[in-house]
Amino acid sequence: MIVDLQRFIAAGRPFWAELEGMLDRLESEPDLRMTLPQLQLFHHLYERTAADLAKITTLSSEPETRRYLENLVARAYGEIHETREKQRRFFPLKWFSQTLPQTFRRHVRAFYLSVAITLAGCAFGGLAITFDPDAKPVLMPFSHLLQDPAKRVAEEEKATQDRLAGFKTTFSVELMTHNIKISIFTLALGMTWGVGTIIMLFYNGVILGAVAVDYIRAGQTKFLLGWLMPHGVVEIPAILIAGQAGLMLALALIGRGSRAPLKTRLREISGDIVTLIFGVGVLLVWAGFVEAFLSQYHEPVIPYEAKIAFGAIELILLSLFLAKSGTGKKPESGNRDE
Amino acid sequence: MKTSTLFIRTPEGIVFSQLLAGPVTRFFAWFIDQLCISAAMSVLGIVLNLLELINSNFAIALYVISYFVISIGYGIFFEWAWRGQTIGKKLLRLRVVDVEGMRLQFNQIVVRNLLRFVDALPAFYFAGGLTCWLNPQCQRLGDLAANTVVIRNPRVAEPDLDQLLAGKYNSLRQYPHLAARLRQRVSAPEADVALQALLRREEFDPVARVELFGDLAAHFRTKVEFPAEATDGVADEQYLRNVVDVLYRTRGVTQTEKTAAA
Numbered sequence: 283m284i285v286d287l288q289r290f291i292a293a294g295r296p297f298w299a300e301l302e303g304m305l306d307r308l309e310s311e312p313d314l315r316m317t318l319p320q321l322q323l324f325h326h327l328y329e330r331t332a333a334d335l336a337k338i339t340t341l342s343s344e345p346e347t348r349r350y351l352e353n354l355v356a357r358a359y360g361e362i363h364e365t366r367e368k369q370r371r372f373f374p375l376k377w378f379s380q381t382l383p384q385t386f387r388r389h390v391r392a393f394y395l396s397v398a399i400t401l402a403g404c405a406f407g408g409l410a411i412t413f414d415p416d417a418k419p420v421l422m423p424f425s426h427l428l429q430d431p432a433k434r435v436a437e438e439e440k441a442t443q444d445r446l447a448g449f450k451t452t453f454s455v456e457l458m459t460h461n462i463k464i465s466i467f468t469l470a471l472g473m474t475w476g477v478g479t480i481i482m483l484f485y486n487g488v489i490l491g492a493v494a495v496d497y498i499r500a501g502q503t504k505f506l507l508g509w510l511m512p513h514g515v516v517e518i519p520a521i522l523i524a525g526q527a528g529l530m531l532a533l534a535l536i537g538r539g540s541r542a543p544l545k546t547r548l549r550e551i552s553g554d555i556v557t558l559i560f561g562v563g564v565l566l567v568w569a570g571f572v573e574a575f576l577s578q579y580h581e582p583v584i585p586y587e588a589k590i591a592f593g594a595i596e597l598i599l600l601s602l603f604l605a606k607s608g609t610g611k612k613p614e615s616g617n618r619d620e
Numbered sequence: 621m622k623t624s625t626l627f628i629r630t631p632e633g634i635v636f637s638q639l640l641a642g643p644v645t646r647f648f649a650w651f652i653d654q655l656c657i658s659a660a661m662s663v664l665g666i667v668l669n670l671l672e673l674i675n676s677n678f679a680i681a682l683y684v685i686s687y688f689v690i691s692i693g694y695g696i697f698f699e700w701a702w703r704g705q706t707i708g709k710k711l712l713r714l715r716v717v718d719v720e721g722m723r724l725q726f727n728q729i730v731v732r733n734l735l736r737f738v739d740a741l742p743a744f745y746f747a748g749g750l751t752c753w754l755n756p757q758c759q760r761l762g763d764l765a766a767n768t769v770v771i772r773n774p775r776v777a778e779p780d781l782d783q784l785l786a787g788k789y790n791s792l793r794q795y796p797h798l799a800a801r802l803r804q805r806v807s808a809p810e811a812d813v814a815l816q817a818l819l820r821r822e823e824f825d826p827v828a829r830v831e832l833f834g835d836l837a838a839h840f841r842t843k844v845e846f847p848a849e850a851t852d853g854v855a856d857e858q859y860l861r862n863v864v865d866v867l868y869r870t871r872g873v874t875q876t877e878k879t880a881a882a
Contacts, residue, residue, distance in 0.1 A: 309703065332634040339635075349773075352636040359630050360723040451681040459688040463737075466692075470738035473761045478738070531765060545719065545767050552766060553727040559734065 291347060294334045298354060301327040305357045313371060328358040380608035382561040385554045386523065387604070388613070389530050396525035399480055400518075403487020408495040410488075421492040431500035438505075438580045450574050458570030461517060465524035465562045469531065469555065476532025483525040490518070508586035511593025513573035519600060520565035527558040565600075572596075626757060626769055628721040636721075638771040641714045643752045646770055650745070652708030657694055661687055695733040700726055713774060719757065719767045728766040735762030791850040792862045799866045802844045811867045814840065814860055821857070833857040 304324055308314055316324065335351040386393065410417055419428060446453055464482075471478025497506035534547040542550070576589065626638045641649075664686055672679035698706040704716035704724050716732065718724050739748025739760045748760035757769050792799055817836055821829060837856035840863045851859065 329632065332630065332632055335636065336634050352638075353773075355630070355634060355636050356628070356638065356717075356721055359628070359636075359721050360718065363631070363721075364723045449677050449680070451677050452684065455681040455684045459684060462688070466734050467737045470735045473735060473738050473765055548765055549767055552731050553725075556727045556730045559730075 290334075290337070294331075297327055297330050298334070298351070301331050301354055301358060305354070305361065308361055309357075324358075325362065328355070328362055331355055331358065377557075378561075378564065380611055381557055381613075383604050383607040384611075384613050385557040386526075386561070389526060389551075389554060389558075392529040392533065393522060393526040395529055396483055396522045399483040399525070400487035400490070400522060403484035404491030404494070405487075406484075407488035407491030407493075409491075411492045411495045412499070415496075418492070418496065422489055422496075427489075427493055427496075431497045431502045431505075435502050435505045435580075439582065444579075446574065446578055454570045454574030457573050458567050461520070461566045461570065462563050465521060465566065466559065468521065468524040469527045469559055472528035472531030473535070474532075475535055476529055479525055479528030479532060482528075483522070486521060504586050504590075505580065507593070508580060508584075508589040509577060512577045512589050512596070513569045515593045515597040516565050516572070516600060517569035519604075520562045520569060523558055523565070524562045527555045527562075530555060530558075626719070626771065630721075638717065638769075639774065640758045641712075641770040641772040642758060643749050645712055645714065645772065646752065646758075647745070647749070649706070649708035649712045649714050652711055653694065653706050656707050657690055660690055660694075664690075692733070695736070696729055699724075699729045699733070704729075709770070712772070714770050714772050716768050717771050719759075719763075719769050724768070728768050732762035732766035732768050735760075735765050738762075788858070788861060788865075790862045790865050791854060792846055792866050794850060795846060798844050798846055802840075802863065802866055805843045806840070806863075806867060810839075811864070814864050815868065818857075818861060818864055830856070833860055836860050837863075 301324075304320075304327065308316075331351060332355050335348070335355050338348050338351060407421055410421055422428065468479055468482045471482060494506060497503065530551050531548075534551045535544070537544060537547050540547055576584070576592070580586070624640050624642070626640055627635055628638070629635045665683065668679045668683050668686075671682070695706055699709075699716055702710065705714070709715060716724065716729070718728065736748070739745055739751070739762050741747045745760075748762070751764070752758050752760045755764070757763075759769055763769060792802070814836060817832060821833075824832060833856040837859045840860065841851070854862070
């Protein structure tokens with residue numbers, strides 16, 4: 283086939299420009315819904331441009347025209363052959379009350395696995411501190427946890443001044459950012475076929491179990507509950523959900539029981555992972571506020587019973603939210619069920 | 621097999637290619653982005669210094685949270701707003717695209733950016749760099765999880781054909797139908813070899829130069845047979861110039877001629 287290039291470009295240019303205009307509109311207006319005639323025209327322009335690309339590929343010169351056509355065909359191909367739901371406007375309230383809990387429930391088995399790994403870590407930490415109390419510096423390498431629990435409680439209850447006065451907001455923000463980073467890290471470690479995520483969850487469990495047993499053995503159970511429950515009942519589930527997301531990533535990588543190719547498996551879960559990690563962020567912002575403004579204050583400033591009751595109410599609400607919110611409503615994305 | 625090009629075949633049978641960006645180019649883009657983040661934080665620091673005079677606690681908290689949001693959100697925001705590009709990528713003409721040519725989704729951008737945490741392990745993006753180097757499509761771990769690749773769109777430099785070919789009579793142009801056939805039969809790599817040989821002709825040893833142009837001219841003579849009056853007495857190097865002129869100046873108008881006409 284001999285192509286008169288000058289005529290070829292002159293003839294094709296109006297169609298290419300029209301296709302480019304339609305693509306620009308589609309990409310800049312996510313909510314745009316084309317009518318049937320518009321769709322037919324779009325498809326016709328795509329096919330014509332693809333045919334032009336096929337023609338020009340056989341020519342030795344005109345690299346710019348070829349690259350321009352390749353770019354157009356690539357963009358149009360992405361629009362035409364995309365089978366995932368088109369992203370629409372984001373409604374934060376709907377996302378929080380519906381999408382997040384639905385996504386959590388859809389992958390609840392990964393959450394149970396995350397809980398089981400953390401509980402195993404708790405058991406290990408608790409048993410280790412019971413049988414070898416001298417191992418405390420190894421199990422909890424944080425200076426504020428190494429102190430004798432009874433001595434710490436006595437100091438906290440005697441304190442007459444607010445030791446966080448003047449930097450409560452900073453403390454709160456540091457807690458939030460630190461915990462969110464740890465959560466993202468726990469999720470990202472899913473790319474190590476889950477090994478990193480499991481280590482993170484297990485180690486968190488070890489510290490939690492060791493601290494709990496240390497305070498219980500010292501007869502400070504009430505203080506422990508009053509100290510940890512207000513923020514812990516949100517913070518710990520948040521880390522567990524991050525672990526759930528990391529394990530989902532790992533399961534998709536391993537692909538056990540699925541015949542779908544790796545790319546498809548990862549594509550199926552990426553939206554859900556993002557939903558979960560944003561949910562974790564929201565929970566940790568709340569936990570950071572509570573930890574800085576409530577958890578650090580003990581009797582006689584705030585009675586332990588009040589703090590424990592607050593924590594219990596939070597736990598019930600969170601459980602109800604994750605278990606019930608958005609039930610009976612159609613899920614937004616068509617991701618696979620576990 | 622490691623390749624620098626991503627080929628996508630559409631169901632219609634059309635193949636289009638995207639040039640993949642290598643780890644070094646991507647590192648430079650990342651470095652520019654880090655400079656942008658540092659610059660943004662410096663400006664914010666100056667503003668918050670003033671706020672610190674009013675409320676130190678609030679100013680520090682705002683700085684901590686801003687650093688967190690900017691360092692994590694920078695890539696997500698720009699790649700979403702600029703369809704796969706950050707400032708660094710834009711400057712180096714790189715772009716994040718879906719590995720199968722589909723529309724790049726917000727989820728993919730978030731996943732590839734959050735997984736930087738593991739790509740950065742143990743330091744200086746070692747895990748990500750190593751994966752990128754070993755992966756056939758130059759993907760880091762974040763790209764693998766998000767099904768994305770980073771492509772490059774190099775500026776296509778037009779050779780200075782006027783300087784190379786101006787003022788020479790081209791006997792092949794007397795036969796437009798054969799010239800058109802030559803354009804159709806010569807592949808892009810073949811045309812490029814001929815052009816590069818002419819552009820670098822002064823670099824060759826005189827004997828090697830005669831030999832090379834002899835071989836190339838013989839190769840192109842087999843593509844289309846021009847009448848003897850068009851080729852007789854034409855040296856191999858001149859024949860190759862004529863071929864390149866036909867291949868690259870398809871419209872038959874040189875820049876010099878355009879300028880003269882203007």
